[in-house]
Amino acid sequence: MTENYYIGTDLKFAITLTCDGFSMDEDDYSILLKCRNRQVTVSKEDIVVDEQDNHYLCVDSSQFGPGILQMVVTAEVPDMDFDDHSRREIARLDLCELENPARS
Numbered sequence: 752m753t754e755n756y757y758i759g760t761d762l763k764f765a766i767t768l769t770c771d772g773f774s775m776d777e778d779d780y781s782i783l784l785k786c787r788n789r790q791v792t793v794s795k796e797d798i799v800v801d802e803q804d805n806h807y808l809c810v811d812s813s814q815f816g817p818g819i820l821q822m823v824v825t826a827e828v829p830d831m832d833f834d835d836h837s838r839r840e841i842a843r844l845d846l847c848e849l850e851n852p853a854r855s
Contacts, residue, residue, distance in 0.1 A: 757852040759813040764822075766798060766806040770840060772829045775806055780826040782808060786815035786849055812849050820846045 756762065766782070768775050775795075782793040791814050799807040812820070822844045830838040 755848045755850050756812060758815065758817060758849050759811070759852070760849075762810050762812055762820075762847075764808045764846070766808050768824065768826055770826065770828050773826060776800075776804075778827055778829060780824060783823040783825070784808075784810060784815070784820060784846075785823070786812075786820045787818045789815045791815075815849055817849050817851045820849055822846055 766775075768780060775798075780795055782798075784791045784793065791810065793808055793810070797808075799809060801807070824840075824842045824844075826840045827837045828840050829836060832838075
């Protein structure tokens with residue numbers, strides 16, 4: 752994603768997490784959004800699910816400062832090879848650049 756967005760823009764991201772044995776509806780995950788020194792944690796319960804079972808993360812970018820908005824996804828994936836039958840998977844993505852509208 753290479754678009755620039757002004758701080759204060761409502762952002763909506765379609766979320767699809769796939770891994771063998773993992774279900775977005777049944778298994779635990781969280782999403783950390785961060786930009787500069789500000790961050791927001793979004794839990795599974797905060798994700799919007801529509802009638803077609805599409806999952807969306809909605810956030811107001813005014814919670815962040817200017818810079819690259821990053822997403823860190825942490826998912827607990829069922830895996831019988833581990834003692835607690837779960838393994839933690841972590842993925843990091845750069846999403847978009849947030850700009851200060853006064854400087855554009």
